[in-house]
Amino acid sequence: MHPASTPAANTPTTRGRRTPFRRHRLLRGLAAVAVALPLAFGAAACGGNDEPTDPNAPVELSIFWWGGEARAKLTEEALALYTKKHPNVTFKKTWQANQGYFDKLATLTAGGEPPDLFQIDDNYLTEYASRNTTLDLMPYKDSGKLDVSKFPESLWQYGVVDGKLAGVAFGENTQGMVYNKTLLARNGLPEPRTGMSWDELITWAESVSKKTKVPGTMDPSADYKAFWVWLRQQGKDLYQGKELGFTAEDVTRWFELWKGARDRGATPTPDVIHEGNATDITKQLVVTGKAATSFVWANQMPELKKNTKDELGVVAYPGDPGAQWARASMYFSVFRGSKHKDVAVDVINFLANDPEAGRILGTDRGLPSNLDVRKAVAEAVTDPAMKASIAVENELTAKFGKSPQVPLKGHSKVRSELIKAAENAQFGRQSPAQAAAAFVEACRAAIA
Amino acid sequence: MALTTTPNPTPSADGTAAAPATPRGSSRVRQREGLAGYVFLSPWLIGLMAITAIPMLLSLYLSFTNYDVLTPWSEVEWVGLAHYERMFTSDPSYWHAVSVTLSFALIAVPLKLAAALGVALLLNRAWRGVGLFRGLFYLPSLLGGSVALAIVWVNMFNRDGAFNSFLSLFGIEGKPWVNDPDWALETLMVLAIWQFGAPMVIFLAGLKQVPTELYEAASVDGAGTWRQFVNVTLPMLSPVIFFNLVLETINGFQGFTAAFVLSNGTGGPVDSTLMYTLNLYITGFTELEMGYASAMAWVFLLAIALITIALFSTGRFWVHYSDGEDR
Numbered sequence: 001m002h003p004a005s006t007p008a009a010n011t012p013t014t015r016g017r018r019t020p021f022r023r024h025r026l027l028r029g030l031a032a033v034a035v036a037l038p039l040a041f042g043a044a045a046c047g048g049n050d051e052p053t054d055p056n057a058p059v060e061l062s063i064f065w066w067g068g069e070a071r072a073k074l075t076e077e078a079l080a081l082y083t084k085k086h087p088n089v090t091f092k093k094t095w096q097a098n099q100g101y102f103d104k105l106a107t108l109t110a111g112g113e114p115p116d117l118f119q120i121d122d123n124y125l126t127e128y129a130s131r132n133t134t135l136d137l138m139p140y141k142d143s144g145k146l147d148v149s150k151f152p153e154s155l156w157q158y159g160v161v162d163g164k165l166a167g168v169a170f171g172e173n174t175q176g177m178v179y180n181k182t183l184l185a186r187n188g189l190p191e192p193r194t195g196m197s198w199d200e201l202i203t204w205a206e207s208v209s210k211k212t213k214v215p216g217t218m219d220p221s222a223d224y225k226a227f228w229v230w231l232r233q234q235g236k237d238l239y240q241g242k243e244l245g246f247t248a249e250d251v252t253r254w255f256e257l258w259k260g261a262r263d264r265g266a267t268p269t270p271d272v273i274h275e276g277n278a279t280d281i282t283k284q285l286v287v288t289g290k291a292a293t294s295f296v297w298a299n300q301m302p303e304l305k306k307n308t309k310d311e312l313g314v315v316a317y318p319g320d321p322g323a324q325w326a327r328a329s330m331y332f333s334v335f336r337g338s339k340h341k342d343v344a345v346d347v348i349n350f351l352a353n354d355p356e357a358g359r360i361l362g363t364d365r366g367l368p369s370n371l372d373v374r375k376a377v378a379e380a381v382t383d384p385a386m387k388a389s390i391a392v393e394n395e396l397t398a399k400f401g402k403s404p405q406v407p408l409k410g411h412s413k414v415r416s417e418l419i420k421a422a423e424n425a426q427f428g429r430q431s432p433a434q435a436a437a438a439f440v441e442a443c444r445a446a447i448a
Numbered sequence: 449m450a451l452t453t454t455p456n457p458t459p460s461a462d463g464t465a466a467a468p469a470t471p472r473g474s475s476r477v478r479q480r481e482g483l484a485g486y487v488f489l490s491p492w493l494i495g496l497m498a499i500t501a502i503p504m505l506l507s508l509y510l511s512f513t514n515y516d517v518l519t520p521w522s523e524v525e526w527v528g529l530a531h532y533e534r535m536f537t538s539d540p541s542y543w544h545a546v547s548v549t550l551s552f553a554l555i556a557v558p559l560k561l562a563a564a565l566g567v568a569l570l571l572n573r574a575w576r577g578v579g580l581f582r583g584l585f586y587l588p589s590l591l592g593g594s595v596a597l598a599i600v601w602v603n604m605f606n607r608d609g610a611f612n613s614f615l616s617l618f619g620i621e622g623k624p625w626v627n628d629p630d631w632a633l634e635t636l637m638v639l640a641i642w643q644f645g646a647p648m649v650i651f652l653a654g655l656k657q658v659p660t661e662l663y664e665a666a667s668v669d670g671a672g673t674w675r676q677f678v679n680v681t682l683p684m685l686s687p688v689i690f691f692n693l694v695l696e697t698i699n700g701f702q703g704f705t706a707a708f709v710l711s712n713g714t715g716g717p718v719d720s721t722l723m724y725t726l727n728l729y730i731t732g733f734t735e736l737e738m739g740y741a742s743a744m745a746w747v748f749l750l751a752i753a754l755i756t757i758a759l760f761s762t763g764r765f766w767v768h769y770s771d772g773e774d775r
Binding site: 099100102103106107109110127128131132133269271272274275277278279280410412413416419420423424427429 | 516517518519607624627628629712713714716717718719730733734735736738
């Protein structure tokens with residue numbers, strides 16, 4: 001009824017404050033605690049470097065990832081296989097949906113008890129790496145304890161931040177535009193293809209809207225990855241060193257492109273676009289039936305397919321597909337303060353390179369990083385949605401451009417600011433130029 | 449949070465209240481009694497210390513640092529008043545959140561109290577089955593700030609939600625209420641107003657306390673229903689109105705859950721539901737600027753305390769405590 005719901009004011013740490021209470025020492029005690037606690041936490045976070053010397057001593061590793069139930073099942077199975085081979089190693093597994101995952105991970109870290117192993121993506125890798133939360137895996141790679149020799153070069157390097165290997169790429173994916181095959185076939189409309197220009201897409205989408213009454217394409221102006229690909233096609237980039245790789249004029253052109261599309265009826269109304277701007281897969285317009293395309297990652301095809309009866313297809317984003325790149329869909333990182341660093345690295349090595357583990361994990365996290373495993377998995381796959389995403393990735397591999405740098409600290413703010421600016425333009429509250437100027441200013445502050 | 453410990457503004461049994469007369473004994477006896485008192489209080493005190501007071505003090509400390517959640521405490525840097533300065537001089541989204549929160553509280557709280565009082569007046573009559581209605585009207589506030597309720601609300605006020613189907617019965621074309629930046633906050637206000645059960649029950653209890661002689665006397669003097677309401681009910685009820693006003697204002701400012709759920713934790717569409725607490729949460733946990741978020745929390749605490757003090761100081765002019773006069 002009266003929720004005490006201002007969570008951030010309570011510091012997320014809860015350990016170690018059982019101070020014996022004495023009336024007249026209250027104030028002095030409080031002051032002492034306020035001084036001592038930070039020290040205690042600092043010490044806790046720095047300590048814990050004692051590896052057990054006995055290789056067979058029982059070890060329990062905590063591991064944390066985001067994902068759906070399917071991923072949980074596969075991951076648990078692969079971890080069980082590791083335990084079978086190393087009976088002394090067991091796992092404390094925690095997983096949850098993507099929304100709220102990074103809040104939880106940050107809270108666990110602040111509480112001094114982050115998991116030994118955790119899944120992370122390029123939105124947060126720099127945040128964690130630049131604060132030395134992740135273990136530098138470079139020495140393990142150099143000593144061969146962590147084998148990335150079968151990875152594409154650019155893929156494992158996408159885990160390098162400031163010269164340190166902060167995470168091991170756990171799957172490769174790329175941008176994919178997913179479309180509703182069934183809807184197009186029913187209306188005798190052509191399917192979009194890789195290499196069509198943005199203008200061609202919008203013209204095509206306009207005809208889809210007219211014929212089917214379903215808006216032809218999602219308006220991805222709020223979508224950082226679509227914006228990013230488009231920028232690269234203009235010879236720009238999202239980041240350039242420690243600066244932004246684009247100007248307000250670029251953003252204005254991007255917003256105007258989609259304003260034009262809206263005026264032609266190629267995209268849904270702003271409130272529907274807003275629904276589609278959620279990162280939640282189940283809310284993507286192509287599966288909720290509110291648009292004929294959605295802009296996603298190609299490896300999300302199987303998850304999307306689970307949410308609709310219609311057949312789906314996937315192609316590259318419009319424009320030159322050379323602007324796309326092989327992106328690490330996510331990484332596994334080791335907490336720098338873990339008590340069992342060597343074992344944790346060995347588990348990552350196993351999950352990434354063991355053929356049997358690779359077969360179990362499939363393409364759930366993207367195409368397997370290890371090319372041998374990838375080949376074996378691709379041959380064994382039966383799920384048509386997974387097949388389609390593998391096909392488009394393989395087709396694009398030859399065309400991929402150079403990977404951009406790992407996003408800067410503040411990237412998540414940049415993403416949310418893009419959504420705000422694009423929606424301001426979509427709802428007509430600001431002109432594209434005004435929204436673009438506000439966006440650039442907010443980005444500069446975010447990455448400063 | 450800490451506000452639950454504000455002095456209870458309910459009318460005390462007598463005007464003087466406070467200080468129960470303690471027998472004057474030797475100082476040792478008094479000391480021992482005092483100690484016993486603290487022992488009996490200890491479960492609550494320990495909870496207060498561990499869960500509220502110490503974390504609050506730590507957050508005060510953090511508000512002067514650049515603590516970012518991930519960096520160990522031993523490495524945080526003292527930044528002095530930088531966060532407070534930034535808040536007041538160069539953070540437009542902070543002021544946007546302040547204005548969203550103010551408009552939410554200024555509109556939703558009075559309307560909620562009016563609804564609560566109105567329904568309480570209706571339910572104060574001796575109708576058949578009035579107990580059932582009391583229960584039914586109270587029900588929504590039992591659900592409180594629950595996530596489930598907020599999800600239901602989002603689905604009800606979607607473009608294809610139940611509310612728009614209802615409107616279409618009358619040939620009215622609805623709007624995508626929760627996804628429209630012009631309406632999302634209003635949808636949250638309606639949710640808050642709908643949960644008027646708690647103040648309603650308190651109003652009902654207050655209405656029962658109004659002596660019937662006053663109404664009889666008033667009607668003998670020829671006062672109609674409206675005059676009776678204005679000249680008898682309202683003054684007699686003013687302490688209860690005051691109590692509800694203070695509590696609901698504090699609550700209104702703290703609204704978080706519904707805004708969080710409705711906007712997927714973003715404060716969207718276009719920041720229209722970016723309540724103060726949500727902005728604070730995003731700053732602390734998504735953008736990892738926990739030092740800045742702590743500063744926001746402290747400004748928030750002070751602002752609510754000031755507003756509460758302001759309410760108390762106006763109370764002198766319109767809150768009427770009848771008890772004292774009889775003695």
